[in-house]
Amino acid sequence: MHVSTPDHHVQEIEHTADWAIRVRARDLIGLFTGAAEGMFGLLTDLSQVTPVRQFEIELRAIDVETLLIDWLNELLYLSEEQGVVFTGFAIHDLTVNGGARLRAQVDGGHPSELFKVIKAATFHGLSIRRAEDGLQAELVFDV
Amino acid sequence: MAIRKQDFTKINDYLWEIPKSFRDDMRVPVRVYADDELLEDALGDKSIEQAVNVASLPGLVERVLVMPDVHQGYGMPIGGVAASELPSGIISPGAIGYDINCGVRLLASHVSHDEVRDQIGDLATALYRNCPSGVGSEGHIRLSHDEFTDMLRQGSKWALKQGYARREDLDHTEEFGTMPGADPGKVSERAVKRGRPQVGTLGAGNHFIEVDRVTSIFDEEAARVLGLFEDQIVVQIHCGSRGFGHQVCTDYVSDFQSAVRKYGIQLPDRELVCAPLDSPEGKDYLGAMACAANYAFANRQVLAHLVRRSFEEVLAGKVRDFDLHQIYDIAHNMGKIEEHVVGGKSIKVCVHRKGATRAFGPGSDVLPPDLKPIGQPVLIPGSMGTASWVLLGTAGSMEQSFGSTCHGAGRVMSRSRAKKEIRGEKLRDELQGRGIRVRAGSMPGLAEEAPQAYKDVDRVIEVVSKAGIARKVARLEPVAVIKG
Numbered sequence: 001m002h003v004s005t006p007d008h009h010v011q012e013i014e015h016t017a018d019w020a021i022r023v024r025a026r027d028l029i030g031l032f033t034g035a036a037e038g039m040f041g042l043l044t045d046l047s048q049v050t051p052v053r054q055f056e057i058e059l060r061a062i063d064v065e066t067l068l069i070d071w072l073n074e075l076l077y078l079s080e081e082q083g084v085v086f087t088g089f090a091i092h093d094l095t096v097n098g099g100a101r102l103r104a105q106v107d108g109g110h111p112s113e114l115f116k117v118i119k120a121a122t123f124h125g126l127s128i129r130r131a132e133d134g135l136q137a138e139l140v141f142d143v
Numbered sequence: 144m145a146i147r148k149q150d151f152t153k154i155n156d157y158l159w160e161i162p163k164s165f166r167d168d169m170r171v172p173v174r175v176y177a178d179d180e181l182l183e184d185a186l187g188d189k190s191i192e193q194a195v196n197v198a199s200l201p202g203l204v205e206r207v208l209v210m211p212d213v214h215q216g217y218g219m220p221i222g223g224v225a226a227s228e229l230p231s232g233i234i235s236p237g238a239i240g241y242d243i244n245c246g247v248r249l250l251a252s253h254v255s256h257d258e259v260r261d262q263i264g265d266l267a268t269a270l271y272r273n274c275p276s277g278v279g280s281e282g283h284i285r286l287s288h289d290e291f292t293d294m295l296r297q298g299s300k301w302a303l304k305q306g307y308a309r310r311e312d313l314d315h316t317e318e319f320g321t322m323p324g325a326d327p328g329k330v331s332e333r334a335v336k337r338g339r340p341q342v343g344t345l346g347a348g349n350h351f352i353e354v355d356r357v358t359s360i361f362d363e364e365a366a367r368v369l370g371l372f373e374d375q376i377v378v379q380i381h382c383g384s385r386g387f388g389h390q391v392c393t394d395y396v397s398d399f400q401s402a403v404r405k406y407g408i409q410l411p412d413r414e415l416v417c418a419p420l421d422s423p424e425g426k427d428y429l430g431a432m433a434c435a436a437n438y439a440f441a442n443r444q445v446l447a448h449l450v451r452r453s454f455e456e457v458l459a460g461k462v463r464d465f466d467l468h469q470i471y472d473i474a475h476n477m478g479k480i481e482e483h484v485v486g487g488k489s490i491k492v493c494v495h496r497k498g499a500t501r502a503f504g505p506g507s508d509v510l511p512p513d514l515k516p517i518g519q520p521v522l523i524p525g526s527m528g529t530a531s532w533v534l535l536g537t538a539g540s541m542e543q544s545f546g547s548t549c550h551g552a553g554r555v556m557s558r559s560r561a562k563k564e565i566r567g568e569k570l571r572d573e574l575q576g577r578g579i580r581v582r583a584g585s586m587p588g589l590a591e592e593a594p595q596a597y598k599d600v601d602r603v604i605e606v607v608s609k610a611g612i613a614r615k616v617a618r619l620e621p622v623a624v625i626k627g
Contacts, residue, residue: 015215015557016188017221061400062404063400077390077393080386116347116585117278117346120389122217123218123400123412124413124414143558
């Protein structure tokens with residue numbers, strides 16, 4: 001799976017038991033958006049999903065890596081609870097200052113098919129690193 | 144640092160050790176159960192590196208153990224065992240996994256494959272219809288908040304009161320189907336919300352119901368005690384605590400990110416976050432984990448009830464006895480407080496088993512009277528379309544591996560590669576061509592679980608048997624597979 005936009009690039013990477021993606025982005029908002037898009041892109045063909053509902057999300061965490069995982073797990077929870085997958089991510093605020101916080105609006109729609117369930121986004125091997133032209137993170141999902 | 148075969152000390156043909164001196168932060172050595180080929184497989188991904196990371200956790204005793212079906216996971220590898228000493232050793236939610244008390248139950252019939260050969264297709268269809276499966280599947284049971292809380296406290300005992308179980312099912316379940324110390328007050332509302340509609344469901348992923356035929360018996364006496372015979376039809380149920388367990392683990396892995404700072408614990412991987420067992424955080428997780436364990440016991444019990452109903456539906460009037468009795472039910476993702484001999488002294492430890500099975504030997508006090516003389520049954524599902532095994536725990540597993548052994552075949556091929564190389568429809572046709580009936584919701588999901596993506600389960604069993612951490616009782620081969 002590849003997702004490429006001007007703001008982020010997502011690539012599926014090899015993992016023996018689970019699913020993993022590498023996300024590259026210009027900035028943190030691009031990284032968080034790319035990670036969410038990459039995660040739902042593993043579950044279904046997002047181009048076939050029409051957004052029908054919007055949700056507000058506000059999160060606080062002790063650091064930016066925890067915020068990234070909390071963000072993805074928040075989306076997974078909402079996805080299961082509401083029976084939707086998310087296709088649009090408008091992150092209005094993402095501040096890292098001691099702790100980290102996020103405010104976003106997300107658009108969800110009903111998928112015609114889900115390939116799998118992601119149990120959780122994990123912290124395994126996670127670090128948000130500086131890379132050429134921005135930031136990079138690798139994420140492992142338990143499936 | 145890449146780990147190579149020369150970094151190991153060979154202890155015998157089936158056991159290898161990475162000494163504590165291998166990396167500065169290791170507190171205990173790592174021992175790997177493998178033959179030459181399986182060791183090469185283990186070195187093909189990051190599983191051994193993950194085991195070395197686990198060896199850095201505070202409060203561990205003796206050694207981290209790696210089973211021959213090991214593969215790369217997150218935090219702790221799948222196929223890992225680590226024990227921490229009470230009271231102040233650690234508990235790590237990530238070293239237990241998101242599917243808390245994922246496990247296997249084996250039910251045995253009184254009929255031979257020969258007697259019901261013509262009904263296997265109908266059995267597969269009835270099982271697929273009666274046992275809810277697939278992504279987001281919901282069960283037929285609706286529970287009030289209080290009823291649900293009761294189930295979290297009591298696990299299989301709740302199922303017994305509701306008419307989904309028999310007394311002897313509980314006798315033949317690890318922990319007798321009720322994990323002590325469950326505290327629903329330590330579980331989030333989200334976990335409750337996710338778990339309530341899913342009681343009695345199989346889910347998706349690598350979970351399955353499989354109808355098998357006993358093809359070989361290796362220990363006649365043990366098979367007689369268990370009620371197993373050649374050509375017998377048996378049923379395996381493989382699943383866990385569904386969204387409830389996933390949420391419990393998600394909540395605590397996130398919360399423990401602060402706990403490690405509070406307790407000054409340095410980690411090589413943040414998925415291994417942990418807290419001392421006697422800390423408020425550690426106690427809270429133990430209470431919540433026990434709820435998820437009970438959820439999984441109750442879930443497999445309700446599914447067993449639905450499997451029995453399916454057998455009745457299809458076989459009543461066609462065979463003399465369509466009943467199914469329970470051989471055993473085991474957990475393979477769990478943290479358990481147990482007593483083990485360490486350094487010649489019996490001490491209390493928290494044994495983390497992630498993709499590893501408890502395998503208590505003969506004489507264990509936690510076994511019911513009929514199993515005590517032979518040891519605990521260990522259920523090892525193979526990959527789809529290949530053999531599965533019934534083993535027994537041994538004195539060797541008590542001495543060597545905190546009463547633990549392997550849990551399955553273990554993956555060797557990544558999911559992304561399996562999806563690219565294998566077509567679900569073609570695989571289903573191949574299995575059906577070999578006489579295995581397949582009922583599956585998702586073809587890409589089926590492809591990811593293809594036998595080519597897994598190690599040879601017979602080889603894994605040979606290693607645990609030769610190493611003395613389990614002994615063979617029976618080999619099973621599938622005749623029908625039901626997957627979400």
